Structure formats: structure tokens, C-alpha cells
Amino acid sequence: MDRKTEIRLIEEVLALREQGETQYAQSAVAHDIDRYVSPQWFARENEKIFTDRPIAIAAACEVPNQGDYISVQWTNGISLLIVRGDDHTVRVFANACRHRNARLVDQGERGCKRRFVCPYHAWTYDDKGNLAGAPDFDRGFSDLDKNKLGLIEFNSRVVGGIVYVCLNPNKEVPSDVLEPQMISGFEYLNLDNLRVYKSRSYKINANWKILLEGGIEAYHFNVAHKNTLAPFFLGNLSTWEGFGSRNMRMVLPKKPILEASELSEDKWDLRKMANIIYALPPGLLFLAQPDNLSIIRTIPLSAGETLIEEVLLVEQPADGSDQWSDDELKMHETNHHLVNKILMEDWVLGETIQSNMASGVVGEIHFGRFESALIWFHQEYEKLMELNEDVIARFN
């Protein structure tokens, strides 16, 4: 974000604090729990959101160098292989061998290779997805054209440091897929120059929206995070902006922001005075803390299951070498555990919510006026889902 926006956001927080307010919606909203538990509903999400639209799936800095790759699972069991080729372009392939469909690399694996060798019969692909070789190919497959047996490539594009993919082969990822405010926000966070410290992955038994919702409101801070986040934050105070149809930036101010009015403006530093969230649902949520940026990849597996991958991105070694110092490693390791601890406080609650929703005893949920980001998200989500009464009737 530019300096003007940074100053404006700090001023916004100070004004809200002075009034004892937060950012409000016009009125509270209730939603039926169907959207979290119904398999028919999930199938519609699959059609309208997960498959038919560009999905923010990764940060390009997760694969900074030629041959760097990560494998990422997506809905419908699709396994993606994201690779940076020798032309520096990031491509997204199906992680599936063209011989008999074996996975080329393990789910969740990340590393660097010039060649991807299938573990079954050693068909071998280069970092642009071409079939570069196969044992005894001419003897066994002389009637096939090697040039037509490259990896299946999905339409993808890197915008603002974010890798977008569209699983519908008939749809491109448009060049303006990410709004200017989001792009400038990722520049502010130095996204392109960060590097992966570590990642971890696990499955949570909750709908992806429940998990997202825990990340974009501060109402729960003093309760759910009373021993972790609450002492450092301003309670139920946040400010946010929505961009396009589903992206958002949220500022969760910390206590040091209150000292801003006593500092000269050139010392105002939002990064130190707040946690900043960038949400690109359904796939990515970024949590910026002063010393690191976490990617929280949320992969909807079913109505009640979401695969999570936490990736801690950090600055490159301060001494210009390719190894973090002991002090840097210690700090990154501490943060890697801390992020997980805080997320788990949310995820455990998410699982109880899902479980209660599945029981159907309480049939609706409520978003209060100060949960305004959630209200906006669901309004936009309903548009993406093209919901109307006929569609909803078909879900029941």
C-alpha cells in the first residue's frame, strides 16, 4: 500500500478508538446453516467458485528460482504441481503422469528439480511440463506422439506476486484479476522478496467459510484468544475494505498504535502497529505480522472438511548469505509455532461449530453489526453463487 493509505488507515483506527467504535454494517444479518453443511450447496460452490473462476492458489515467492516447485491439493482431488521454469515463468500443471496417471511428486511436497521423474515407470518431464524422456518409449509407444504427452497445464497467471489458476480449461485468468489496492498491499509487504521458512499441513473438520470467518473479525479476540493475542490488541476494533467481488484487507490494530498521535507522522508504521490480513477466498489468507507473513492456504475438500497449509514467509538473511543466522532462525521458529498456536485456537472452535451445525439443532447463525466484514463477504459470495429462491429450494 502507498504511504497515503498507510497514514489514512492509522488515522481511521485512531478515530474509531476515540469514538469507542469499530466499522459497522447497517444491521445484523442471519444465515441458514445450509451453506456450511449441505453437500448440494458445496456442489454449487464447486461449480460457481472453485472450478469456474480464477483461484489464488499460491505466492510466486514460494517458487522463487528455476525448477522450484510445490504441489498443492485442490477440490475434487485435483493435485496441482506449480513449477517455475527455466524462462522464469510460473506454470500450474496437473500433478499426474500422462502414462498411467501416477502422481509425480507427493502431495504437499516442495523442492527444486529440473526434471520430474514419475516414480512408477520413470516417464520424465522438464520444468515446462514437456515429456523429455521415457524408458523404451519407441519400443512400447511408437504410435504415440511424445510432443502431445506433456503434463496437462491449467490456465494460470501471476499477478501482484499471487499465482492464480483457473481449472475451467475454457477460461483464462484475466490480467486484472487482482485489484490495484491488493497489488500495492503485497508490494508494501515485500511479498516477492520473502522466502519460505517452513510449512505445515493438516485437515480441519469444518467448512472453509467458517475458517475464513475466524480470520476477518476481531469480536472474538478477547475471548477465544484471551491468553495469546488479546493482551496486545485493541479488542473489538478493526477496519477493513473489500476489493472486487471477494478480496479484502483488514487491519487489526495493536496497542502501540495508540502512541501514534504522540509520534511525528514519519514514524508511523502500520506494520508494527497492527496485524494486517489480506483475504483472497476461497484459497488464500495472508496474515502479516511485523517479522513475517503467513500464508494460510484453505482447500475446501467437502462441506465439512478443509485442508489447511500454513506457510511462514520471512525476509531473506540480513547478512546477504543464503543461511539465516541463529538469531533469525530462533525468531522464525518461534513465530512458526506461535502462528500455529493462534490458528488452532480458531480451528478447534471451527470444528465444534461444524459439528453443531451438522446436528441441525440450531438452524441459523448471526453476524452482528461489528462483524461487518463477514456480512460483506456473504453478500458478495451470494452473488458469485448466483443464488435465488429457486436455486435455494433445490438445495433442500
Ligand code: FES
Ligand atoms: S504412470 Fe508415470 S511412468 Fe507410468
Ligand SMILES: [Fe+2]
Ligand atoms: Fe482468531
